[in-house]
Amino acid sequence: MDGRGSVPEVIVALDVEDVREALRLVQLLRGRIHRYKIGSRLFTAAGPEIVSRIRSGGGAVFLDLKFHDIPATVAGSVRAAVGHDVWMMTIHTSGGLEMMRAAAEAAAEEAVKCGVDRPLLVGVTVLTSLSAPDLAVFGPIDGGIEDLVLRLAAQASEAGLDGVVASVAEAERIKRDVGEGFIVVTPGIRPAGGAVHDQKRVATPAMAAHAGADFIVVGRSIIGADSPPEAAEQILNELLS
Ligand code: C5P
Numbered sequence: 373m374d375g376r377g378s379v380p381e382v383i384v385a386l387d388v389e390d391v392r393e394a395l396r397l398v399q400l401l402r403g404r405i406h407r408y409k410i411g412s413r414l415f416t417a418a419g420p421e422i423v424s425r426i427r428s429g430g431g432a433v434f435l436d437l438k439f440h441d442i443p444a445t446v447a448g449s450v451r452a453a454v455g456h457d458v459w460m461m462t463i464h465t466s467g468g469l470e471m472m473r474a475a476a477e478a479a480a481e482e483a484v485k486c487g488v489d490r491p492l493l494v495g496v497t498v499l500t501s502l503s504a505p506d507l508a509v510f511g512p513i514d515g516g517i518e519d520l521v522l523r524l525a526a527q528a529s530e531a532g533l534d535g536v537v538a539s540v541a542e543a544e545r546i547k548r549d550v551g552e553g554f555i556v557v558t559p560g561i562r563p564a565g566g567a568v569h570d571q572k573r574v575a576t577p578a579m580a581a582h583a584g585a586d587f588i589v590v591g592r593s594i595i596g597a598d599s600p601p602e603a604a605e606q607i608l609n610e611l612l613s
Pocket residue numbers: 385387409411496497498499500501537538559560561569571589590591592593
């Protein structure tokens with residue numbers, strides 16, 4: 373460790389369609405993992421009830437539905453998510469400043485109304501499955517992906533979001549330029565020597581820790597392992613190395 377901050381916490385992405393499989397994984401990982409990401413796949417297949425089932429199994433829920441729409445629609449979706457008492461949730465930063473502001477205001481208001489803690493609102497910057505050639509369709513991007521992510525992160529902070537989802541490659545600069553207190557969640561994590569799958573901008577848990585990430589999101593490397601608890605243990609150990 374470089375001694376800059378604390379060790380990132382692991383969020384396991386429950387990228388499965390089956391409620392029983394999701395609950396089986398939570399049960400298997402109990403004691404090691406306390407935070408679970410429910411994405412569009414599980415949420416669409418299982419419905420909102422999956423949130424309370426994971427919560428009653430002792431897990432904090434990161435609802436990763438990556439809302440991206442006009443401000444009023446995103447604000448309404450955020451209000452609905454707050455009603456499920458989630459710990460963290462995502463919207464897309466590319467929806468613009470006004471959309472992000474509407475989301476942040478809706479989260480704060482609805483939390484007071486529902487008497488729950490306000491969820492942490494984090495903005496998706498550039499998906500870690502995208503590389504520069506994928507983004508070329510939008511035209512030339514000054515400064516490349518890293519500068520684009522930095523600009524989106526700065527705008528997310530201005531809009532009142534708590535942090536962003538970004539790759540490990542950008543984490544250190546976001547912390548330095550936007551602020552140490554601005555949360556950075558990093559997916560695209562692979563244990564040393566692990567399969568890359570469809571991700572293009574990957575890093576190891578140790579690299580994420582050195583870059584100052586607050587949370588790492590790990591999906592297939594844990595849920596697709598022969599032994600998810602052993603895979604989780606390996607990643608937890610790598611974070612300390
Ligand atoms: O299986 P793997 O570890 O690649 O899963 C990564 C998870 O993080 C997936 O649920 C994916 O939707 C999510 N994610 C991502 N890149 C982003 C934002 C979220 O891979 N920029």
